[in-house]
Amino acid sequence: MLRVVISILIVCFPVALSSKSSAAEKPNIVLIFADDLGWQDCGFAGSDFNETPHLDRLAKQGMVFTQAYAAAGNCAPSRACLISGQYTPRHGVYAVGSTDRGPTERMRLVPIKNCGGLPADEFTLPKALKSAGYATGMFGKWHLDGPGGSKPQDHFDVVRVDGHGWNGREEKDPKGVFSIAAAACEFIEANRGGPFFAYLPHYAIHSGLQSRPATLEKFKQKTPGKQPSDPAVAACLADLDESIGIVLKKLDDLGLAENTLVVFTSDNGGTHVSQEPLRGKKGCYYEGGIREPMIVRRPGVVAAGTTCDVPVINVDLYTTFAAVAGAKLPTDRPLDGTNLAPLFAGATKLDRPAIFWHFPGYLDGPVPRGRDPLFRTRPVSVIRKGDWKLHLYHEEWQLDGGRAKLAENNAVELYHLAADPGEHRNLAVDEPQWRDELLDDLLAWIKRVPAPLPSEPNPQWDPNAKPTKSGKKKK
Secondary structure, X not given: OOOOOOOEEEOOOOOOOOOHHHHHHOOEEEXXXXXXXXXXXXXXXXXXXXXXXXXXXXXXXOEEEOOEEOOOOOHHHHHHHHHHOOOHHHHOOOOOOOOEOOOHHHOOEOXXXXXXXXXXXXXXXXXXXXXXXXXXXXXXXXXXXXXXXXXXXXXXXXXXXXXXXXXXOOOOOOOOHHHHHHHHHHXXXXXXXXXXXXXXXXXXXXXXXXXXHHHHHHHHOOOOOXXXXXXXXXXXXXXXXXXXXXXXXXXXXXXXXXXXXXXXXXXXXXXXXXXXXXXXXXXXOOHHHHEEOEEEEOOOOOOOOEEEOOOEEOOHHHHHHHHHHOOOOOOOOOOOOOOOHHHHOOOOOOOOOOEEEEEOOEEEOOOOOOOOOOEEEOOEEEEEEOOEEEEEEHHHHHHOOHHHHHHHHOOEEEEEXXXXXXXXXXXXXXXXXXXXXXXXXXXXXXXXXXXXXXXXEOOOOOOOOOOOOXXXXXX
């Protein structure tokens, strides 16, 4: 079968700075963004089967965040949050494609409509960094150019993208990880005078799982450990890790590592293997769907070999990068992130009360230990405050009596993550004081943003109907 791959390479000269000293004051920034990588899929995060030596070394050189989150449970909305610095209700990207994914007759509410992507006039992270004199480059998966969205070249100086998989399915680089690394290295060398922002949003390890044949054969022969394992996942991840090592070596070879902030994380929870002890997988708002691996390295600023247990979320990266770059934040729109630089310097808390998630729609396909046998998630809003986490499910809240019926309508789930990170025990009835405090905070946030709640009953809903296939692909 003939495969057509379209590549776009857009090169612009970096913005000149007034002096070499001004460039030295601004760190270069490299953000490596994996796709569908689970919280403990990497070696540094606990896997005893997968092999990630380059990421393990990066972890030893920097700080590992043990409670890092994506701002959404799947790809496009998480990327929209990262690039815009805003929670989902501000930009309206809630899902990939649509928010009515699954059997319509089993949806109790008409979901809030989805936006296809970020518009070209959005003052995105790369635009903020460009305003501070940074050359900006993106190499990999954009995923924000649906209806109403924009192309990455509307935001970055240098762009190289293509269809899913970069080089089609070529044997030497079936997931495009080495092509992405090569393009990023070329950009880094061209802008070695700095400052620059290189964004590497990978296709790995999203389905389908591809890797070089020799890598796959190696893991097929390897004895499994105690952690969940899959040779195809391990091979895809190993190739990704090797490509990351190429980029890190380029920084070393050019003498740029000392003045470069490197961040590695993922867009949403894992999908290929169990995320236990965390509940669920990609697409839900239990911990397995939104908890991420995350490493930050900046020599001389971030102490090597350290960990941070403070909850952080990917909208924080916009605010953080702007702060270290000396970029001015937009005044015509709110940003939802918090500057993480104090944590890099050893602080043990941030000046914010809580973090939030909002998904007013439906995603098809159940998850392990999920709430629902049909959907990864139904409409839900979530708050994490300290060690407490509360889920507010819109169907029961809107249709089954709301707050007055909390004891019986199952609209709220409450978990104490320090004692129960796997969200096994719902404490909504046993801990009414904490339930009410978090619920009040969440409802106040919903009103303040505002975050739209679906309220129209679905006229096609039939609880006795046999679910039919929606025909929409799971992403």
